[in-house]
Amino acid sequence: MKQVRISRRYDETPHEVYVEIEKWLLDIGDILTFDLFSTDDKFSDKSFFLAQNTPISSNDKTEIEQIRSLYIRQSDLPSYNRFVDKLVQAVARNEQIPITKKAAVIYRQASVILDEMFENPEELENVPKSKQVVNTFVNTIFSDTHAIESMIKITAYDYYTHTHSINVCIYSLSLGSYLKLDPITLEELGMSALLHDLGKSRVNPNITNKKGRLTDSEFEEMKHHPLYGYTIALKIGIRDRSILDGIRHHHEKLDGNGYPDGLMGKSITLFARIIGVCDVFDALSTQRSYKDKMSSYETLRLMKISMQHHLDMELVDAFIRMQQHDAILTSL
Ligand SMILES: [Fe+2]
Structure with missing residues (x-):
């Protein structure tokens, strides 16, 4: 057991x-x-x-x-x-x-796998394990019209790096599926989203677990995590360009003020832009020890008003329409 x-x-x-x-x-x-x-x-x-x-x-x-x-x-x-x-x-x-129960079991299994993965990020076994998690999510999404709603409903309330990774994966797959990406592309997007923060395993835990604002030097250290994640992904055998780009560029901003490469506009790949939107949404709408959980409505409003130079607003709008479509907005 x-x-x-x-x-x-x-x-x-x-x-x-x-x-x-x-x-x-x-x-x-x-x-x-x-x-x-x-x-x-x-x-x-x-x-x-x-x-x-x-x-x-x-x-x-x-x-x-x-x-x-x-x-x-x-x-x-x-x-x-x-x-x-x-x-x-x-x-x-x-x-x-029922799909709610199925989604809860799947989320729980993913949570155990991700927890292990963050402890041993360079294990080669992490690739098939991540594929298994993403594959189960994708199959569930296609098997039931209420799957997305159920999966989003059970995303964890509290912020932990491993549950954040699962939440971002679920949101990215939901958005990708809403944008009608084909199943193979969806699986690649899911892998990229699931592994997007794996590089945090190499950042000093005093920084990743810090309750409260990071100092400038701590933030500089934290900013290395997309590159660390990219290196780990290469090390464990991931060669797919779109998966690697999603991991490396999920903190790039449309105006070029992101990191690590300062890319601008559409030179940031679709995967990185999707993961970027879902990452910000989950980070703001989950509870951390130093801040209260924001409602979905408040989070999306803030994203629309203050992040138009950072996030792809077409994707933010699609994310809002997707949530309204599934009537999730009111239930969160
Ligand atoms: Fe990140």
């Missing part, structure tokens, strides 16, 4: 450690073998939510969708992993599983 790395751990007391779980995996009628705890604020105490062996009611399910995060005791992690493993098998066997 795959052990979940504990990337989100909050100590309530010296004796009890809680681990955040993927709340979207829980459904009406599920009987869990572990207690659930909730919190509406990352820093507030956990409160008891549901006792083990109590079936989840429809009221519980509605509440689960509304609360910010769900936790279990760290000591219950093996039981939780068994629960997830059964779910993964059920999803693989059963076509009737």
